[in-house]
Amino acid sequence: MMLCAVDPGQVLMAVALMTGAGLLLGAVIGLVARLFRVEGDSRVDLVTELLPGANCGGCGKAGCRDFAKSVVAGENPPGKCPVSTREQASAIALALGVEVGEVVPKKAVVRCSGTLFTSDRVAYYSGILKCSSAMLVGGGPKVCRYGCLGMGDCARKCPFGAIEIVNNLAVVHEELCVGCGSCAAVCPRGVIAIVPAASAVHVYCNSPEKGAEKRKVCRSACLGCGKCVRKDPEKFELTASLARVKYSAPEVPDAAEVEAVGCPTGALTTIGAHYQAIRKGGTEK
Amino acid sequence: MNKSSRDVMTFEGGIHPADSGKALSENRPTLTPPLLERYQVLLCENVGKPPKPVVKPGDLVGKYQLLAAAEGFVSANLHAPTSGKVVKIGEVPGPMGIPAPAIEIEADGEDAAAEVFPPLDDWRDTDPKVLIGRIADCGLVGMGGASFPTHVKLSPPPDKPVDTLILNGAECEPFLTADHRLMLEHPRDVITGAQIMAHILGVNRICIGIEINKRDAIESLETLAEGTPVRIVPLKVRYPQGSEKHLIRAIAGREVPSGGLPADAGCVVQNVATAAACSDAVLHGLPLVERIVTVTGEVLCHPGNWKLRIGTPLLEALRLAGGVTDEPGKIIFGGPMMGFAQRSLGVPIAKNTSGILLLTREEALRHRSTSCIRCGRCLQGCPMHLSPCLLATAIENGRWNLAAQNHVMDCIECGACAYVCPAHRPLVQLMRSAKMELRKRK
Numbered sequence: 209m210m211l212c213a214v215d216p217g218q219v220l221m222a223v224a225l226m227t228g229a230g231l232l233l234g235a236v237i238g239l240v241a242r243l244f245r246v247e248g249d250s251r252v253d254l255v256t257e258l259l260p261g262a263n264c265g266g267c268g269k270a271g272c273r274d275f276a277k278s279v280v281a282g283e284n285p286p287g288k289c290p291v292s293t294r295e296q297a298s299a300i301a302l303a304l305g306v307e308v309g310e311v312v313p314k315k316a317v318v319r320c321s322g323t324l325f326t327s328d329r330v331a332y333y334s335g336i337l338k339c340s341s342a343m344l345v346g347g348g349p350k351v352c353r354y355g356c357l358g359m360g361d362c363a364r365k366c367p368f369g370a371i372e373i374v375n376n377l378a379v380v381h382e383e384l385c386v387g388c389g390s391c392a393a394v395c396p397r398g399v400i401a402i403v404p405a406a407s408a409v410h411v412y413c414n415s416p417e418k419g420a421e422k423r424k425v426c427r428s429a430c431l432g433c434g435k436c437v438r439k440d441p442e443k444f445e446l447t448a449s450l451a452r453v454k455y456s457a458p459e460v461p462d463a464a465e466v467e468a469v470g471c472p473t474g475a476l477t478t479i480g481a482h483y484q485a486i487r488k489g490g491t492e493k
Numbered sequence: 494m495n496k497s498s499r500d501v502m503t504f505e506g507g508i509h510p511a512d513s514g515k516a517l518s519e520n521r522p523t524l525t526p527p528l529l530e531r532y533q534v535l536l537c538e539n540v541g542k543p544p545k546p547v548v549k550p551g552d553l554v555g556k557y558q559l560l561a562a563a564e565g566f567v568s569a570n571l572h573a574p575t576s577g578k579v580v581k582i583g584e585v586p587g588p589m590g591i592p593a594p595a596i597e598i599e600a601d602g603e604d605a606a607a608e609v610f611p612p613l614d615d616w617r618d619t620d621p622k623v624l625i626g627r628i629a630d631c632g633l634v635g636m637g638g639a640s641f642p643t644h645v646k647l648s649p650p651p652d653k654p655v656d657t658l659i660l661n662g663a664e665c666e667p668f669l670t671a672d673h674r675l676m677l678e679h680p681r682d683v684i685t686g687a688q689i690m691a692h693i694l695g696v697n698r699i700c701i702g703i704e705i706n707k708r709d710a711i712e713s714l715e716t717l718a719e720g721t722p723v724r725i726v727p728l729k730v731r732y733p734q735g736s737e738k739h740l741i742r743a744i745a746g747r748e749v750p751s752g753g754l755p756a757d758a759g760c761v762v763q764n765v766a767t768a769a770a771c772s773d774a775v776l777h778g779l780p781l782v783e784r785i786v787t788v789t790g791e792v793l794c795h796p797g798n799w800k801l802r803i804g805t806p807l808l809e810a811l812r813l814a815g816g817v818t819d820e821p822g823k824i825i826f827g828g829p830m831m832g833f834a835q836r837s838l839g840v841p842i843a844k845n846t847s848g849i850l851l852l853t854r855e856e857a858l859r860h861r862s863t864s865c866i867r868c869g870r871c872l873q874g875c876p877m878h879l880s881p882c883l884l885a886t887a888i889e890n891g892r893w894n895l896a897a898q899n900h901v902m903d904c905i906e907c908g909a910c911a912y913v914c915p916a917h918r919p920l921v922q923l924m925r926s927a928k929m930e931l932r933k934r935k
Contacts, residue, residue, distance in 0.1 A: 331836045334859045336919050341926045346590020346836050353591060 251280045251304060258300045259289060264367045266290040266388025285309020291368075291386045313405040314387030316370070316380045320356035320399050321412035321475060321482065323490035324376040327352055327426040343396045351425035354415040356399045362391035374486045382408075382479050407453055407460035411436075412482055413475045416448040427492045430475035439469045444476075451476060501705055503729035504742040506876040508909045510732055513706070514668040514829075518789045521797035523674050526813050528600055532574050532804030533585045533841045534560060536594040539634045540641045541567030546596060552579045555607025557780050560596050563629065569642045570632035572780035574802035577601040586837035588826050588846070595841060598804065610778030621693040624775060628693075631774035632781050632844075637661055637672075637735070637764035638827055640845035643771065646763065647693050649756040657745050658691045662703040662710065662765040663728055663735035666828025669848040671785040672765050674798045676703070676710035679769050680717050686768030687723050689775050694761055699723045700744045701765065704730045732830060733907040737762045739876055751903050766847075781844055788814040790851030792821045801842050808838040810849050822857025825850040830908045860917040871910035871920060877903050881910035881920045888927040893934065896927045904928065 255276035263271040267288050269278055278284045279300065286292070286300035287309035294308075301308040333342055333349040339361040342348045348357050358376035370384035371391060380391075382405070392400040399414050413430035415422050422429035432449030443461045445454050453461060453476075463478045471477065474491030485491045537543035544561035548554060554573040561571040577600040587593030610630060613619055625644050633643035649655050660683070664672040676683055683701070691699045701718075703711050705727045715725045726744050728734050738749045740762055747758040755762050763771075766784060773779045782803055789796040794815030801810060807824070811817065825832035826846050842849075871881040879900055887895040904924040911920040 331834070336922050336926070338926070340929070341922055344922070344925050344929060346834065348590075 249277075249280060252276050254303055255279050255286075255300055258296060258303065260291040260296070262291050262367050262386075262388075264291060264386070264388035264390055266386060266390070279306075280304065282306070285311070287311040290314060290388050314389075314402045315382050315385045315405040316387060316389070316391050316400050317403055317410045317412075317479075318356055318362070318371075318378045318380055318400050319410065319412055319414040320354075320377060321428040321477075321486065321490060322350070322352060322355045322377065322426045323374075323428075323486055324358070326428045326490035326492050327355060328424075340394070340396050348397075352415055352422070352429070354397060354399070354417075355413075355426065357397065361394045361396070362400060365390050365394045374483075375489055377486055377490070379483055379486055380479075381483075403453075403455050404460070407455055408463065408478050408480075409461045409466050409476065410453055410479065410482070411444075411451045411476050413450060416450050419449050422449070428473055428475060428490055430471075431473055433472060436469045436471060436476055440465065501727045501729045502702075502743040503731050503734065504739040504876060506874060506878065506909070507731045507733060507739070508874050508912055509730065510667045510830075510912070512667070513730075514789070515670050515673070515706070517668065517791070517796040518787050518798055519670040519673055519707075521670075521674075523678055523785050523798045523800050524813075525800045526805075526809075528575060528602060528604055529802075529805060529809055530600055531580075531806075532598045532600065532802060533595045533806060533839075534571060534574060534598065534804035535585070535587065535841055535843050536561055536571065536582075536596060538571065538640060538803065538843045538845065539567075539569035540639060541565070541569075541645075543594070544568050544571050546582055548579045548582075548596065550579050550581050553577070553601075554579060554598065555605055557609050557782060558607040559780075563632075563642075567642055567645050569634050569644075570630060570780070571596075572632055572782050573598060573607075574782040574804050575600045576603050576605040576607070585841060586839045588833060588835065588840050588843060590833075590836055595804070609780070610774075612778050613775050616689055616775050617692060621695070624689065624693050627774055627778075628771060631770075631779065633767060633770050633774060634781070634844050635764055636766035636770065636784060636845055636847070638831070638845050638847060640843070643763070643767055646761060647690060649694070649754075649761060653754075653756040653759075655694055655756055655759050655761050656696050657698040657700065657760045658687065658694055658696050659740050659744055659760055659762045660687050660699070660701040660765050660768055661735050661737070661740055661762055662701050662707070662714075663740065664707070665704060665730075665732045665734040665736075666830055666832075666848075667732075668789050668850050669787050669828050670789070671787045671798055671847045673707050673710055674787075675766055675769055675785050676707070676714055680710075680713045682769035682772040683714065683765050684717050684721060684723055685776065686770070686772035688721060689771055690761075690763060690768060691722070696761075697722055700726045702726045702728050702734070702740050702744050704728050704734055706730045732909060733876055733905070736876065736905055736907060738905070751900060784842075784844060784846070786810065786842060786846055787848035787850075789848065790821065791853050791856070792817045792819045792851050794818060801846075803842055803844055805842045806838070807835060807840045807842070807849065810842065811838070811851075817851065819853065821851040822854035823852040825852065829856075830912070831906065862918050863916045865918060866916055868915060870913040870915065874909040874913045876907060876909060877905055879904060881924070882918075884927070885918060885920050885923045888923045893927060893930055897931055901927045902931060 256273050259272040267275045269275040286297040328351045329349045330351045331349050339357040339359045360373045363371040370381045389402045419431035436444040437446045542564045544563050546561045555576045558573045577598045580597045580599045584592040585595040629644035634640040741760045749758045770781045786801045824835045908921045
């Protein structure tokens, strides 16, 4: 009813005024933008364009643009971006006329195999479902103080969706992981390690405690028996009841070697076998 | 005592828990339990650096003998709760959930005291430095819960003049009655301790703040305080009245600046139990090895108050209280608002354990948390005048800077906001996680 009382001329007037004002101000903004333009380095824009744009921070810079700036400035080689493929990095190197830079590709590994079924919990935790919050309540519900809490702080942080929580344990999908390290940075227990991607075999345990102590609270912990080290001291090492793959060694172990060692608890295993085991509830020997 | 509740002092904000649960144990006189066979004395019972053990396994020690010596200024001595043999120095379940180093003593049953310090009966003419030295020697720490070394608290920085000593007898946490019993049974120790502390600080204004639900304690202290500079201040029953900042607000009418210390408001706050321990240390030369602990909860057969030696395992304390009638939902060291849930029955009593509380399963039940309904009750309840609801949203979204700008670091984690929240939001937990995150980033 009210609409009928409005003079159509007035409406037209308002539309015309607003349009006119918009055009005028737009022109002013356009003019100012042209007059006071800051000349940036076009190469930074070019490199940013060529980078994956995940802003993961894996290179150590605040984001892709920040990394692009450092590449243009010559501080970092293009190959340092963990997400770029070899071809993408070469394209950047070609555009800038610099070396690609030899950078070892890395992957994250959650060094724990204590699932809901194979490791013990001491208390029922009903607070905020975040590892960082659980840590504040008596150090978390898991008896093992070094293992994965499985509440997914890392999975939420991963920009590539490479971490899955299976049976209350974080597992890295290596095909999606680029080794940027953002998961390792948020893990309150420091379970996640960033290791060279060449190795498909890892020791899935993080507890430096004595083997017998670990065994009491987790059926899939590394016992520190040294079987793997005796088999091949070149590729494995033992520190404080905890075996580790020697990632710095010239040759890393493969699936056949894992088979040959025959880890008594299954803590030493391949990435694929580990995932399958966790899906089934965990290794229990 | 003819003051109406309008005269009593308090602060703005806070809550009034419907059932304080104090009736379970407040009329039970403090009992001294028989000697145990073993004591596991936690090595680090103070804020700051852990003391260094001066005994080794196999050593014979007397009661009150030094077990570990303070390392540096912010640290406290540790003494043997009974005579016997040191069997081992190893890890035991700690009160914070993680294993903690402890000195285990096998009692010989004699309970023979080692040589203690000489009494300082003429403390009024003694140099404050000597008295502070004695307090440090006796290993005194804040017994209200924070366990900050007392000698450090009694040495405020010289550029911050202190004119008021406040003793905290508020005991605002529901269920706890240890300080109440102490004030009833040892009022003289509290008054003397207060005067000794005032002498050390060189202040004339001494106030003991007590909530008016402890009328008998107020009366007994008032009678004794006559003719001394000690003033008894009745306080409104309001949680968290016993918080340092809120006691200062209620009694001295001053505000501790954000991030500041009580000394910035010209005050030093000590717990009444610490004052009593101070009197023991100075007048009798006795180190701190025992304290009154409230062991309470609906599920216990005989809730009550016990004078427990440090190093008494939690399980033994529960035995004293006659065991449980039903499975408890949660066992807490301290009160229900700010206490710490325990995950092992082997955790030993420390100098700051004011209570052991067993919640029933219904009491421990966590309600499902839903979205904030913007009712603003947390804003009324927050004694620090923060906006818990807005902070919680910022924290949930990982906006740490926004939380810091809105003073999340001033949160005292009293739990008043979470207590009143009708949506059962885990507000304190969120604040704690933000404080941890921001401390990490600093």
